[in-house]
Amino acid sequence: MPTFRARRTATSLGTAALAAMLLLTACSSGSSGGSADAADGKVTLTVDLFGTFGFKETGLYDEYSKTHPNVTIKQSDTQDEGQYWQALQTKLAGGGGLADIQGLEVGRVASVMQKQADKFVDLKTVGAGAVNDGLVPWKAAAVKSADGKVLAAGTDIGPEAICYRTDLFKAAGLPTDRTELAAKWSSWEGYLALGKEYVAKAQPGNVWTDSAAGMFTAEVGQQKVRYADESGKPVYDSNPAVKSAWADSAKLVADGLSAKLPQWTPEWNKAFTTGKFATLSCPAWMIGYIKGQAGDAFAGKWDIAAGPGKTGNWGGSYLAIPKTSKHQKEAAELISWLTAKEQQVKLFTKQGSFPSSTAAQGEIKALQDPYFNNAPIGQIFSESAGAMPAQVLGTEDGVIGKAFTDALGEVERTGTAPDAAWQHAMDNIKKASGN
Amino acid sequence: MAITTTTRSPRPAAPAAERRPRARRASRAAPYGYLAPFFVLFAAFGLFPLLYTAYVSLHRVELQTSQQMDWVGFQNYTRLLEDPFFWNALRNTFTIGVLSTVPQLVMALGLAHLLNYKLRGRTFFRVAMLMPYATSVAAATLVFAQLFGRDYGLLNWALSSVGLNPVDWQADTWASQIGVSAVVTWRWTGYNALIYLAGMQAIPHELYESAAMDGASRWKQFLHVTVPGLRPTIIFTVVVSTIGATQLFGEPLLYEGNAGGGISHQYQTLGLYMYEQGWSFFHLGRAAAVAWVMFLLIVLLALANAAIAARRNRTDR
Incomplete structure (x- = not known):
């Protein structure tokens, strides 16, 4: 018996030390700490996000504070979701430094549901159990546990289309009409064929699209089953849909249609203000990104058309409340409001984040965007979302997707043979996975 | 006690x-x-x-479930030795180590020799040399990453303006390793130069005077007076740089801003490999095994250095 106790003490001591070390690392990532309580009943809610959710940009926090004068909202965010996810994991393990509300990317929710469901508040217990009721069914189902807990509130989804530069198309003698283009690239073969035509006529150095990674992610995003099947079994190495997306992306590189830019890097950002690429795989939230990177000087030079297959989902997010939050009720109230129909409509109108609420989807159908030559973005993305399959989410989706896009980077930038690069992707996934 | x-x-x-x-x-x-x-x-x-x-x-520990530790014995170690990415990281650590340490120490020695002369504005040069050392790794690496940009980098612009082909300083194996080494060399050359300078000033001035009287040129003086007099200092800097090179982490991490060390892990060092296992893939047990292997490696290197130094001392006597 004494030995047992000694071992337990050692283990808990060790765990405490581990937690302390993790905490130290977590602090260095410099995010806002917990929320402070004021004596006069005022509440400060901290929100920690990645990328651009657009809540602040759309003025939603100010609006909320008007009707809730006792609530102050502080937001912090990390541009790169990968880095955000790492920091979030460290904080969850250490149990400190978490905000009242944390954003979650769709590729990560399966992992959270399976491994960390006990670290987030069941929204039912704080009066927000109905938060996902009006959403497209798969979006709500992904964060509902087997025993009926609701662990996060759905924000946007990422229906796909193609964004293109009308000025470059015109200069190369290509049609610029949306319907005509959508017909020409109704399939990925058609998209590649038109790309070849463009490159033959365009200025030297100017190519068809930004990267093989963008096309691969978009094409895989059209599938119901991608990297894991309904039972959770990994199928990334055998799924014919993944293989065909890989083959198409390799062909894109072989035909010289890729600008070979790694996405989410400064080089990529800079290329938005050059003529380096003429088309871009465009989930709805990319609209806001293009406006941010290309700026006002490029207004009217971009347009949007339905993409190959006219559907697909790339990205989309959730908001969740960690159990460490001291203001779970107030936080739940805020996320219910932020993900409600009216706010989802506003976010799409200003930011391009496509609503996951079916009622909101009904209201934006007629919306046009002046930046994109008055493209009927409401109609294009609604149709894409309408045809979207209920995607099966795997726990390792984020890691697997990165391994594939890295390997495509090898194909386009170091001239690695596609077969060898495929093998590298397989090796990398094995290295990352938990066995 | x-x-x-x-x-x-x-x-x-x-x-x-x-x-x-x-x-x-x-x-x-x-x-x-x-x-x-x-x-x-x-x-x-x-x-x-x-x-x-x-x-x-010796346990299987995942960050996401860090309360749970399952005993696995030496499995993390055997797995490590079977992992081609570990050997890749070890190889990269070695090549980047050589690419950065050798030019760095040679240049530092030369610079220290020049600074040892009575120059106008000597203090200014000495302080200026320490500036890179005082700069944060993050700031320096970010600036270098801009210089080494493929499409809009200054270096490729210079290359193309003299008619050479631009180089992909990120994706290409040797180019990227040279890029990372350049940051390390830039940061540490001045620091080592100052250490050499201090060592040089401890060498009695009479030795130089008599050498000069015997008709030794400055180069000969450097070779036959300075270098032998500096031997303990050189050994010290070699040991410290070797340890630094084995632990190299910040520069390759920030070079492209990810723990993979490039798309084909072409400049992933051991330090980065450990970080990737622990904080990108959340396998804390495996990361701990890498840490211990690195520790043993450094002990081995230090022992080898000490043995070589001891042997040289003995043969000298």
Whole structure:
């Protein structure tokens, strides 16, 4: 018996030390700490996000504070979701430094549901159990546990289309009409064929699209089953849909249609203000990104058309409340409001984040965007979302997707043979996975 | 605890000792007392983490479920030795180590030699050389990453303006390793130069004077007076740079801003490999195993260095 106790003490001591070390690392990532309580009943809610959710940009926090004068909202965010996810994991393990509300990317929710469901508040217990009721069914189902807990509130989804530069198309003698283009690239073969035509006529150095990674992610995003099947079994190495997306992306590189830019890097950002690429795989939230990177000087030079297959989902997010939050009720109230129909409509109108609420989807159908030559973005993305399959989410989706896009980077930038690069992707996934 | 280790003096001068035994014991203990803070801190922040890391490395621990530790014996180690990415990281650590350490020390020696002359504005040059060392790794690496940009980098712009093909400083294996080494070299050359300079100033001036009288050129003076006189300093810098190169982490991490060390892991060092296992893939047990392998590697390197140094000293005598 004494030995047992000694071992337990050692283990808990060790765990405490581990937690302390993790905490130290977590602090260095410099995010806002917990929320402070004021004596006069005022509440400060901290929100920690990645990328651009657009809540602040759309003025939603100010609006909320008007009707809730006792609530102050502080937001912090990390541009790169990968880095955000790492920091979030460290904080969850250490149990400190978490905000009242944390954003979650769709590729990560399966992992959270399976491994960390006990670290987030069941929204039912704080009066927000109905938060996902009006959403497209798969979006709500992904964060509902087997025993009926609701662990996060759905924000946007990422229906796909193609964004293109009308000025470059015109200069190369290509049609610029949306319907005509959508017909020409109704399939990925058609998209590649038109790309070849463009490159033959365009200025030297100017190519068809930004990267093989963008096309691969978009094409895989059209599938119901991608990297894991309904039972959770990994199928990334055998799924014919993944293989065909890989083959198409390799062909894109072989035909010289890729600008070979790694996405989410400064080089990529800079290329938005050059003529380096003429088309871009465009989930709805990319609209806001293009406006941010290309700026006002490029207004009217971009347009949007339905993409190959006219559907697909790339990205989309959730908001969740960690159990460490001291203001779970107030936080739940805020996320219910932020993900409600009216706010989802506003976010799409200003930011391009496509609503996951079916009622909101009904209201934006007629919306046009002046930046994109008055493209009927409401109609294009609604149709894409309408045809979207209920995607099966795997726990390792984020890691697997990165391994594939890295390997495509090898194909386009170091001239690695596609077969060898495929093998590298397989090796990398094995290295990352938990066995 | 320090007091218990002090023993009574066998000296026969008993009377004085008997009169004030307590004070004597205290004065004996004083050095240990002064040393204690260091060792207490070392035990808490050096020894304990080291041992605890060893303990973790024998378990399967995932960050997401870090409360749960499953005993796996040496599986993390055997898996490591079978992992081609580990050997890749080891190879990269070695090549980047050579690519950065050798030019860095050679250049530092040359610079120190020049600074040892009576130059106008000598202090300015000496301070200027230490500036890179005082710059944060993050800031320096980010600037270098801009210089080495593929499409809009200054270096490729210069290359293309003289008619050469641009180089992909990120994706290409050798180019990217040279890029990372350039940051390391830039940061540490000045630091080593100052250490060499201090060593050089300890060499008696008469040696140079008599060498000059014998008609030795400055180059000959450097070769036959400076270098032999600097031998202990050179060994010190070699040891320190070797350890630094084995632990290389910040520069390759920030070069493209990810723990993979490039799309084909072409410049992933051991430090980065460990970080990737622990904080990108959340396998804390495996990361701990890498940490221990790195520790043993550094001990081996230090022993090898010491052996070589001892041997050279013996042959010199």
